[in-house]
Amino acid sequence: MEPFAGFGIIAILIIGGIAGWLAGLIVRGYGLGIIGNIAVGVVGAFIGAWLLGRLGIxxxxxVLGAIVGATIGAVVLLLIIGLFRRA
Known part of the structure; x- marks a missing residue:
């Protein structure tokens, strides 16, 4: 399952930014700025696609499905980053 199948680069960046921003709201204290949010959202989309695919979800x-999946993956990514920041 490819998280951004059929989307152009601008749509990927917008979806990634929205997902990263939402994940920053869900996981408090992880505001990373616009570039950081986009990066977290795009990487989160791949994590979300892999994780949700493994779970059969x-x-x-x-666009809505891409945002939801990317946000779930971005939250997981921020939680992992938080574990390494504390160590």
Whole structure:
């Protein structure tokens, strides 16, 4: 499952930014700025696609499904980053 199948680069950056921003709101204290949010959202999309695929969870197609999956992956990524920051 490819998280950004059919999206152009601008759409990927916008979806990544939204997902990173939402993940920053969910996991308090992880505001990374616009570039950081986009990076976390894009990487989170791949983590979310892999994780949700392994769990057999389908969040839907289109932009909304991409945002939901990317946000879930971005939250997981921020929690992992938080573990390494504390150590």
């Amino acid at each position: 389908f969040v839907g197609n289109g």
